[in-house]
Amino acid sequence: MKYILGIDGGGSKTTAILADETGKILGKGRGGASNYQTIGLENAGQAIKFAAAAAVEQAAENLSVSWADLEGSVAVVAGLAGADRPQDRERLRAALLAQMPVNPIGLRVEHDALVALAAATGNKPGIILIAGTGSIAFGIDRNGRQVRAGGWGPILGDEGSGYFIGRAALTAVLWEYDGRGKPTSLTKRITSYLQVTQPDEIVPLVYQGPLQRPEIARLAEIVLEEAAGGDEVSCRIIADAADHLVKLISAVLSRLDWCEPGIPAAGTGGLLQPENMLWTNIAKALAGTHPQVVFAPPMLPPELGAVLLGREMLDTAVGQEEFIANLRWSIEETSQS
Amino acid sequence: MKYILGIDGGGSKTTAILADETGKILGKGRGGASNYQTIGLENAGQAIKFAAAAAVEQAAENLSVSWADLEGSVAVVAGLAGADRPQDRERLRAALLAQMPVNPIGLRVEHDALVALAAATGNKPGIILIAGTGSIAFGIDRNGRQVRAGGWGPILGDEGSGYFIGRAALTAVLWEYDGRGKPTSLTKRITSYLQVTQPDEIVPLVYQGPLQRPEIARLAEIVLEEAAGGDEVSCRIIADAADHLVKLISAVLSRLDWCEPGIPAAGTGGLLQPENMLWTNIAKALAGTHPQVVFAPPMLPPELGAVLLGREMLDTAVGQEEFIANLRWSIEETSQS
Structure with missing residues (x-):
């Protein structure tokens, strides 16, 4: 099984979602602000790491998916406020790679509006x-x-x-x-x-x-x-x-x-x-x-945009429409639980 | 002889002018910002004290008027940015009285716009x-x-x-x-x-x-x-x-x-x-x-408004029109020197 870690980072909070390659949400986590333009690279990295760790922890509790399972099998997409210019994204990419406790299949950093657009239009x-x-x-x-x-x-x-x-x-x-x-x-x-x-x-x-x-x-x-x-x-x-x-x-x-x-x-x-x-x-x-x-x-809440973009980085058999349907279904389920 | 110490304090600088009871300018001094709303009461007091000391120092150098001559014979008027409410002015009055090295005849604290108006309209x-x-x-x-x-x-x-x-x-x-x-x-x-x-x-x-x-x-x-x-x-x-x-x-x-x-x-x-x-x-x-x-x-630059208001606090024989004429004449003279 492959996994996706989707991160949505803004000026007041950071959300991380861990999903599997079918679009099923396994865990959600939250952290503080992660706009590096206003709080600096180190604080932004810490907030993202905290949110990601919380998502993995929830997945480990409920579904026995841990950091070990993610080694070499997770695609990470982060949509971050303040990541407007290519050089901003490059700096953030390097900072996140250094902090990530596993080697991801890939790491894509985008600004938050692009990720919100992906969520909005599928x-x-x-x-x-x-x-x-x-x-x-x-x-x-x-x-x-x-x-x-x-x-x-x-x-x-x-x-x-x-x-x-x-x-x-x-x-x-x-x-x-x-x-x-x-x-x-x-x-x-x-x-x-x-x-x-x-x-x-x-x-x-x-x-x-x-x-x-x-x-x-x-x-x-x-x-x-x-x-x-x-x-x-x-x-x-x-x-x-x-x-x-x-x-x-x-x-x-x-x-x-x-x-x-x-x-x-x-x-x-x-x-x-x-x-x-x-x-x-x-x-x-x-x-x-x-x-x-x-x-x-x-179509989807903004934090699922990063997960949806992560699907493209995996060699998954699940098509985009089905993946979105699974995301919608499982975000409702996790919201109710 | 009686004297007037006129102070104009703003968000970026403070000006002090020492004049005698006829409207003749004896010394000018400058200090940093003195809007206590933004920099605090202590810093504002320090900036005003610094500007006043510089004005008295200039008067002492050129005209042999020193702090000793001002004891019990100087009226002080301060027009200060941030002194909008009565309670602001009361706090500033107390702070200035505590810092002043001489006992003034009187101390009047106003907000800067009132002092600028006095200067503008005479x-x-x-x-x-x-x-x-x-x-x-x-x-x-x-x-x-x-x-x-x-x-x-x-x-x-x-x-x-x-x-x-x-x-x-x-x-x-x-x-x-x-x-x-x-x-x-x-x-x-x-x-x-x-x-x-x-x-x-x-x-x-x-x-x-x-x-x-x-x-x-x-x-x-x-x-x-x-x-x-x-x-x-x-x-x-x-x-x-x-x-x-x-x-x-x-x-x-x-x-x-x-x-x-x-x-x-x-x-x-x-x-x-x-x-x-x-x-x-x-x-x-x-x-x-x-x-x-x-x-x-x-009619006059704003910093002379405080001096003009100070005239009212003295029992001077010099009428307002003559006083203004003297201020205008001597501000030009000190600007050229």
């Missing part, structure tokens, strides 16, 4: 739009050409992301307070959520206190709720975020060599849930301006 | 718009009511500031690169200035490297140059910044009790130089929408 060409704490769109056309837009981080980009929406909410509250903005129900919701009595008390929370980027991104949930409740300012923030996310897809589309209809585009990330207001705004805009795009939820 | 009601690394508008009406808009820092605000413009320039370069933005001459100027070959190499400079907030703010100069040269994207960035700065003034105006014409509004800060494109955009917009506002450069 390893077919198309576009992925990710809107979580950050934002990025990434596409691959039928010639294999890869194109990205966005993903430039909280200072230079992340337009339409959770951080973007959360920060816009804080700004809207301060704009109402200092006379620049319209009244908004966000003021009551956010001051109450942050337990402050006046809007200007938000300022030290952001610059000195506990309101860091992930906490600001989490405020996006409140904006979605207030927008659903009809608050005009919240609706404008969500509409603005949707515009930015559509622009990311447009930019990728315009650079891909793909004219005919039926381009699969998947939306994913903590913020982009089917049928919330952000989703419906994007779907409506795309239907109007890019009718050739089919906007839908991803 | 201690009369009006509005000050400050656009440097950050941005804020602040006004006082004839009833003494104080109103501010903006000044919420680089994450929550600073719209229209140097940092805002510099960051917009970096974003414009990345947007051209990833297909979201129009071609702009900023790409060539900024990649060359930052010595990178590709726009995406800007990203690690911002998140890991030497491109911090003040360096990003400094890119605004390039945007002003390219806008003057006709680059459409640069013109849009400057127009957008001007809109935001006008909005700050509007918000202050709408909350001041002041309807009749002739409201003095002064523009100051590193970015707001008379007749540059940002200035002319603001002047034009104000003329259209707020014709009751007289937009002009400040």
Whole structure:
């Protein structure tokens, strides 16, 4: 039997999944952040190793598959945030090879958006739009050409992301307070959520206190709720975020060599849930301006993209469709257990 | 003879000026940053003490005025960034009193915008718009009511500031690169200035490297140059910044009790130089929408605002007009020497 170790590493957590060559999931593990651009190569390697060890441990407990069984028979695929440039991937590859307790059949390092795209489309060409704490769109056309837009981080980009929406909410509250903005129900919701009595008390929370980027991104949930409740300012923030996310897809589309209809585009990330207001705004805009795009939820969760790419590295008799079906079935089973 | 020690403390430097009761400047000193919100109370106190000591030292060298002469005869006024709330000012007052080597006649701590306004209008009601690394508008009406808009820092605000413009320039370069933005001459100027070959190499400079907030703010100069040269994207960035700065003034105006014409509004800060494109955009917009506002450069540089406020604390026979005339005359003289 051959095996696949799929790793999905991001700015806040790392997921590892151990599957066999049929797509059956044997173990799952989690570790801390593994974006080496922000935490360094050594910490990233440690987080990945920790997540991988947890996945193998779970497999050993339940199914008697251990590190020894993986020697010379496991393909490793890692989709890592911050692995944008070839030289980044080469450095990460070397670091992971040095840390891996077994010799893998192969080790492929990709950036996280490519792995999320494979998960979303079932390893077919198309576009992925990710809107979580950050934002990025990434596409691959039928010639294999890869194109990205966005993903430039909280200072230079992340337009339409959770951080973007959360920060816009804080700004809207301060704009109402200092006379620049319209009244908004966000003021009551956010001051109450942050337990402050006046809007200007938000300022030290952001610059000195506990309101860091992930906490600001989490405020996006409140904006979605207030927008659903009809608050005009919240609706404008969500509409603005949707515009930015559509622009990311447009930019990728315009650079891909793909004219005919039926381009699969998947939306994913903590913020982009089917049928919330952000989703419906994007779907409506795309239907109007890019009718050739089919906007839908991803086929598989992003962490299974790495496992799916791992199948290509094995000489397995199990075809891609069957492999995906097995992944879907066994991810549901392991989620329930 | 009585004396005034005027202090202007900001996020990057602190200026101290020692003047006598007639408005004659005896010494000037400089120290590091003194925004206690970002560097702490102790460091802020040290920077102020250092600047004050340098001013007294210069006065001692040239004019035989020493700390001994100041005992019981100096009024101290400090206009400090980060001294926004009454409790901030109280903490700073106590810290400064503890550090001062002489007993002053009085010590007044204000936030920097109030002091800049006093300098701009000659201690009369009006509005000050400050656009440097950050941005804020602040006004006082004839009833003494104080109103501010903006000044919420680089994450929550600073719209229209140097940092805002510099960051917009970096974003414009990345947007051209990833297909979201129009071609702009900023790409060539900024990649060359930052010595990178590709726009995406800007990203690690911002998140890991030497491109911090003040360096990003400094890119605004390039945007002003390219806008003057006709680059459409640069013109849009400057127009957008001007809109935001006008909005700050509007918000202050709408909350001041002041309807009749002739409201003095002064523009100051590193970015707001008379007749540059940002200035002319603001002047034009104000003329259209707020014709009751007289937009002009400040009467005195901001650091003299603290000295001017200090005059009020002395029982001096020199009237305000004469005092201002003396300040203007002697600041020119000390600048030339």
